Amino acid sequence: MLEAFLYVGFPYLALTLLVVGTAYRFLFRRYTVSSLSSQVLESRALAFGSVPWHLGILxxxxxHLLPFLAPGLWQSLVASAAALLVIEVVGMAAAILAFLGIVVLLARRVLVARLQGVTTAVDLVVLILLAAQVLLGILVAALYPWGAAWAPGTLMRYLHGLFTLSPDMLLVSEMPAAIKAHVVLAFGLFALVPFSRLVHAFVVPLEYLVRPFQRVIWTNVRRAERLSELPGGDPEEGRRGLVRGLAGVGGAMALMAIGVFDKLARFVKGDSMSKQEKETLLSHKLERLEQTAEQRSLELERMRTTLIPVAKLGDLKSASGKYFIDFEMRAALAFKDELGVPILISAKCTHLGCTVGSQVDDQGRILCPCHVSYFNVKTGQPNEGAPAKAPLPHLAWALRAPDGKVVASRAPGGEIQGTFNPELVDHDVCVTQASERGEA
Ligand code: HEM
Ligand code: FES
Known part of the structure; x- marks a missing residue:
């Protein structure tokens, strides 16, 4: 019950607050949609906190957004070990930068006397929660590395389910505590957006780039002198730091924009592509369409049938498995044992959801490479001390003759029904929907 609230009810509540509350502030409290800059009160710590925070968190x-919005592209990216390593290292570096930045911002609000008067309780709560969220993220990345590889199959599917109104809370509720806390706190922060300065994240102040520079001039000469003597007392210095930071972000965005301009230029110039370029582009598009079509037809096939052929009995091996997609659209593997009996087992690691390898070692185990869990193919059980604690579930199978008749079947943990003969090499081994998943 609590879990259903935390992973389904609360996220929807938070997202509703985020959308409705933000829209309300835009429509009826437009001039409160601001970060309420405190630069004029204190600028040095602001620059040292704000620039790393914004660079890191962006x-x-x-x-986080890319695997959610473009899962196909992300999967092909992280399929390369080098790209995965770069993503992990850059993510961690950016997270540490963001954490240092938010600690400075928090310390500044607490310690600088001039800011205490303009700092509300909500400001402090938001800063503390943001720091906690970033710290949790760092903890998750450190304790469960290769998140870029395991999260798309679990957490990103959970998020996708939320947005397509078919949430699957099991994808989070079976995760370790740090990951669950990271997800719930994220929604907590989303809920706080309309009630705090965080709402400024939705405003990209582009006019600031072209608007004339504003100078703050102190009419009180003694105060102005005192301010310029203080370290960081010159508000322009802080502003220059911020501008330098933004220039860095701008540079990165300019690189991305080159792609967009390239497309625009092609559009304006018209048909300037060579025949070969066009062919390559079209074949890429076709490939992507074919992948989508294949995915959809697989989903449809799984909805319409209770039996999906995996391989001919004669093609199954003991030393290496054959991958297939089960009824839940998850990766699974098919083997045969020493008597030639099929073994169908889920290939979704019960630790954090990476796909388990298909090669069987000399102890009859398959390996999940993400955090090294070995699973016994026959029992599904992980090795002692493995990060995965639960066994890989076995799947029910049926043996179908070329004329379409089912001659034998087996539910996980059950006996073989019908007549099984390992000589029936031309028969199809099918995964069946009929029975529940479970241990053999
Ligand atoms: C307020 C929103 C969020 C913030 C500020 C945040 C922040 C972070 C930070 C700083 C890291 C460590 C750096 C990294 O590896 O990328 C991280 C990691 C991670 N976050 Fe979040 N996060 C947020 C929301 C979410 C949500 C909604 C999910 C999924 C449902 C999520 C899933 C993850 C995962 C799986 C990792 C580990 C990535 C890895 O190991 O490479 N985060 N997060
Ligand atoms: S996902 Fe961690 S061991 Fe498999």
Whole structure:
């Protein structure tokens, strides 16, 4: 019950608050949609906190958004070990930068006397929660590395389910505590957006780039002198730091914009592509369409049938498995034992959801490479001390003759029904929907 609230009810509540509350502030409290800059009161710590915070968190959030918005592209990216390593290192560096930045921002609000008067309780709560969220993220990335590889199959599917109104809370509720806390706190922060300065994240102040520079001139000469003597007392110095930071972000965005301009230029110039370029482009598009079509037809096939052929009995091996997609659209593997009996087992690691390898070692185990869990193919059980604690579930199978008749079947943990003969090499081994998943 609590879990259903935390992973389904609360996220919807938070997202509703986020959308409705933000829209309300835009429509009826437009002039409160601001970060309420305190630069004029204190600028040095602001620059040392704000620039790393914004640079770091933008990179981190881009790394969260991309796998969610373009899962196909992300999967092909992280399929390369080198790219995965770069993503992990950049993500961690950006997270540490963001954490240092937010600690400075928090310390500044607490310690600088001039800011205490303009700092509300909500400001402090938001800063503390943001720091906690970033720290949790760092903890998750450190304790459960290769998140870029395991999260798309679990957490990103959970998020996708939320947005397509078919949430699957099991994808989170079976995760370790740090990950669950990271997800719930994220929604907590989303809920706080309309009630805090965080709402400024939705405003990209582009006019600031072209608007004439504003100078703050102190009419009190003694105060102005005192301020310029203080370290960081010159508000322009802080502003220059911020501008330098933004220039860095701008540079990165300019690089991305080159792609967009290239497309625009092609559009304006018209048909300037060579025949070969066009062919390559079209074949890429076709490839992507074919992948989508294949995915959809697989989903449809799984909805319409209770039996999906995996391989001919004669093609199954003991030393290496054959991958297939089960009824839940998850990766699974098919083997045969020493008597030639099929073994169908889920290939979704019960630790954090990476796909388990298909090669069987000399102890009859398959390996999940993400955090090294070995699973016994026959029992599904992980090795002692493995990060995965639960066994890989076995799947029910049926043996179908070429004329379509089912001659034998087996539910996980059950006996073989019908007549099984390992000589029936031309028969199809099918995964069946009929029975529940479970241990053999
Ligand atoms: C307020 C929103 C969020 C913030 C500020 C945040 C921040 C972070 C940070 C700083 C990291 C460590 C750096 C990294 O590896 O990228 C991280 C990691 C991670 N976050 Fe979040 N996060 C947020 C929301 C979410 C949500 C909603 C999910 C998924 C449902 C999520 C899933 C993850 C995962 C799986 C990692 C580990 C990535 C890895 O190991 O490479 N985060 N997060
Ligand atoms: S996902 Fe961690 S061991 Fe498999």
């Amino acid at each position: 990179v981190v959030l881009a790394g």
